[in-house]
Amino acid sequence: MIMAVYILADIHGMYDKFMRMLDKINMTDEDILYVLGDMVDRGPHPIKVVQKIMNMKNVRTLIGNHDSGVIGTLKFFAMNDSYRGDTSTEREFQTLDQQEKMNVIEFLSELPYYYDISVNDQQYILVHGGLGNFSPGKSLDEYTIDEIVWTRPDFSVPYYTDRIVVCGHTPTQLIEENDRPRYIMKKNNYIAIDCGACFRGGRLAAICLDTGEEFYV
Numbered sequence: 001m002i003m004a005v006y007i008l009a010d011i012h013g014m015y016d017k018f019m020r021m022l023d024k025i026n027m028t029d030e031d032i033l034y035v036l037g038d039m040v041d042r043g044p045h046p047i048k049v050v051q052k053i054m055n056m057k058n059v060r061t062l063i064g065n066h067d068s069g070v071i072g073t074l075k076f077f078a079m080n081d082s083y084r085g086d087t088s089t090e091r092e093f094q095t096l097d098q099q100e101k102m103n104v105i106e107f108l109s110e111l112p113y114y115y116d117i118s119v120n121d122q123q124y125i126l127v128h129g130g131l132g133n134f135s136p137g138k139s140l141d142e143y144t145i146d147e148i149v150w151t152r153p154d155f156s157v158p159y160y161t162d163r164i165v166v167c168g169h170t171p172t173q174l175i176e177e178n179d180r181p182r183y184i185m186k187k188n189n190y191i192a193i194d195c196g197a198c199f200r201g202g203r204l205a206a207i208c209l210d211t212g213e214e215f216y217v
Ligand SMILES: [Mn+2]
Pocket: 038, 064, 065, 066, 128, 149, 168, 169, 170
């Protein structure tokens, strides 16, 4: 079996959908799954999602704005037992033992914010949000984390002519250029894969870059 590359994003605590997606794509040990950030917040089991991903060896993860945003709060909760969490992320985090808490914080703190990969001779840039303050000659290292995790591309204008940008963060239901809401949008050298798993009527989506095959839960 030849290695395949799968991508999904914005699980947002939807652990059950994530498990069903893993069943559906049925990866081999040689396959790689890229998770483009926003594992936490909104859905019921954000920390379970993070811990599952931490324990899968063929997964590469990017940081999203929500993952980045909770690190400081989780550090606070790891040091202060007497406060009650408000969000699903905080509450689930508080059920962990101290070592597990530190492992989660360390994992989130070390996540990269982009990948630059090549599949079938096509180059892909993987980010959570977009490339804020884009300039064609700017190297990916020169973007700030905020420019990559918080921004939304103008999907009517490609960033690159020779590279495809794969992003989450912006549910495809909200993309004006998208003719197929609730489906992955492939247009103008973008692949937008957040189909709003945590929202009513939304779905968790994944794509196999090698075959173009799309998966929905
Ligand atoms: Mn996001």
